[in-house]
Amino acid sequence: MLDPDLAFGEPVDDFSHCGTGECRVNTLPVLYRLNQVISESSGLADALRIILDIMRVSLRMDRGIITLYDRRSDTIFIHESFGLTDEERKRGIYAPGEGITGKVVESGQAIVVPRLSESADFLNRTGSPESERRAKAAFICVPIMLGKKVLGTIAGERVYRSRLLLKQDAEFIAAIALMIAPLAELYLIANVEKVALETENLRLRNELKERYQPANIIGNSKPMQEVYELIRKVSTSRATVLILGESGVGKELVAGAIHYSSAASEGPFVKFNCAAIPENLAESGLFGHEKGAFTGALAAHKGSFEQADGGTIFLDEVGELTLAVQAKLLRVLQERVIERVGGSRPLKVDVRIIAATNRDLAAMVERGEFREDLYYRLYVVPITVPPLRDRGSDVILLTDHFVAQSSRANHKSIKRISTPALNMLMAYHWPGNVRELENVIERAVILSDDDVIHGYNLPPSLQTSDETGTTFGVSLESKIHAVEYEMIVEALKSSNGNVGLAANELGLTRRMLGLRMERYGISYKTFRTGTPPRR
Structure with missing residues (x-):
């Protein structure tokens, strides 16, 4: 290890180092x-x-x-x-x-x-x-x-x-x-x-930073590239950010990516779900309370804003706050000062605010359900996270990620997803977005018996003609047809369109397989070109 003949590839000076000033x-x-x-x-x-x-x-x-x-x-x-x-x-x-x-x-x-x-x-x-x-x-x-x-x-x-x-x-x-x-x-x-x-x-800390890095938010579609660019820009500032999007699109991931890419990344990242806290406890949860402020307040409590001092607070579902709490939140945005429930001493906080909602705040302002001045204070830099149905091939990327994640968690070894299952996943409109996809894949991984996710491992909602545009319903006979169709497709796919080999794999004669292929409109030529089959 300590080699006296280390080669540098350039002239060596074996001089007295005291003469060079390095004595x-x-x-x-x-x-x-x-x-x-x-x-x-x-x-x-x-x-x-x-x-x-x-x-x-x-x-x-x-x-x-x-x-x-x-x-x-x-x-x-x-x-x-x-x-x-x-x-x-x-x-x-x-x-x-x-x-x-x-x-x-x-x-x-x-x-x-x-x-x-x-x-x-x-x-x-x-x-x-x-x-x-x-x-x-x-x-x-x-x-x-x-x-x-x-x-x-x-x-x-x-x-x-x-x-x-x-x-x-x-x-x-x-x-x-x-x-x-x-x-x-x-x-x-x-x-x-x-x-x-x-x-x-x-x-x-390092795990959290890796988890919330924009590069680790899965998706390469054009709408997501626009989101990444906005994350990059707002991360260099202290501006208030309002993240908009349907439930389940990943608004919390975006908020985390902004925080952990910002100058405040060493500070805390405190999450507060405005919809999960009862109305009478929301004010105490956000701003804290003094001992004896109300029945049950046996000790002083720091609210989420104090806990986030020096970092970022993420207000999820901000549209669920009452008008009274909205007024207090407005003061924090304007003055960066809070006051605990039951207290009289204002407390300065150095905190960045990122809010998120799946509601139409502009419409709520018109109906008098959300303060107009607070709306404009929050709406400094809006970021809209696109729904999964608008993200195209991101569905496949996310599916692969969730399959790997769920396989590890459930000690399974899923090797691939069948073509019919992929067709169903791509055709579905995903009202629950990424969160729904994650749950669907976890279910499919658990139900899989042969290290492959098949179409019949997916929930019935993905298998009906109304949801996916396929011809099979969810009756017993239709379900049997769906399984039969999928097994034929998989056999032809693995045999590269060779009907004889596919028939052997399925335990059928060539003639019997030909009749079933004719029934479902399947052509062996499709699999020789590599083009996915269509039902």
């Missing part, structure tokens, strides 16, 4: 200070501060990273660093064996990479920006070990023109890692609960 003798006083800190048991924080100073000033590193290994969660995370932003540092989470850092923890052996651009193991999990200098940089990563137990790593990154200097620095950092190993173990023992919570918090 390692200058590190001796700093090492003496580090040894004093360790001997006085001043704690890990003081020791790491000195180590990072050595790496930045004396070793002229561009980046320095110290990770700790939490054995309980089997997770490696960045504990201290320089040259990284807070955002980059929080993304630096690894599992043993994952990337260079994970391999060092797993093996207990140092790894030196002469050029990052030539390493397949370098993941850049932190997302640090690429540059020409960084492509030429070397990466040193050594384990912090006590006995045979790996406690973490020390890693540094910089450009080297001398293989000798790279080797010396790698050995130097390895020596430092040995010196601080006792302090690292004491820290992990004393802070095991804190480390576990910190690791879990970082993991959950």
Whole structure:
């Protein structure tokens, strides 16, 4: 790992490094200070501060990273660093064996990479920006070990023109890692609960960000591309956003994508469903209450706006709020000030508001059911999420996603969806949108007996002529015809239109299969061209 003959592909300068200004003798006083800190048991924080100073000033590193290994969660995370932003540092989470850092923890052996651009193991999990200098940089990563137990790593990154200097620095950092190993173990023992919570918090934040990233909202249709573009634009601002769309289209996903792509992404993302809270509790839920404000208020309570301070509040089904609560919400939008129920002290909140509704707020304003001034305060940047019936081939993309998701959850192995089932899914008008599709697919996965989703695994509503434009109803005889039709189609599809092979697969004679194909208007030629059959 620490190879003295590392090749750089360019001239090597085995000169005295003191002559170039990179004299390692200058590190001796700093090492003496580090040894004093360790001997006085001043704690890990003081020791790491000195180590990072050595790496930045004396070793002229561009980046320095110290990770700790939490054995309980089997997770490696960045504990201290320089040259990284807070955002980059929080993304630096690894599992043993994952990337260079994970391999060092797993093996207990140092790894030196002469050029990052030539390493397949370098993941850049932190997302640090690429540059020409960084492509030429070397990466040193050594384990912090006590006995045979790996406690973490020390890693540094910089450009080297001398293989000798790279080797010396790698050995130097390895020596430092040995010196601080006792302090690292004491820290992990004393802070095991804190480390576990910190690791879990970082993991959950990263999971949430991945879940709500616009790229992970499934769909490539033109209407969804327009939604993605609006998300990108509003994420750079603090403007109030009103998300419009039918029930089940994914308004919450859009709200989450806006928050986690914004400058407030490190703050909380608090969801408040205005339709799920009884009218008499909505005000307390939003703005909080003081102790004794009403019967049952045994203690003071922070409302959703206070909980979202420094982040984003998502008001789902905002059209369900009463006029009285609407008036208080208007004040928050105008002044960013709330007042708890039973309280007299105004509280400032720094919060972005994203609202959503499936109702026609403009019509409600005309009927006097929604405040006009609040409507215009919310209607700053409207985003309309299209219904599933207007998203074309997105139905297939979403179906594949939900099949994989439901298969994992139900321990099934669904390998494909039959052509008739796909035809039914594409023909249906999806009044419940994406939420309905998810439920339909979960049902089909559970009912499937042969790792294939067939048309007869789908609900009756998708199989009637009124809903799908097909010729089969839901009577017993029609259901039998539907199953028979689908089995014939699948056999012809798998045999590439060879009637003899299809008949053998179905246990029929060629003549019997021909009669059934004639009954349903199926032509073997359709399957030789690859064109999906139509009933």
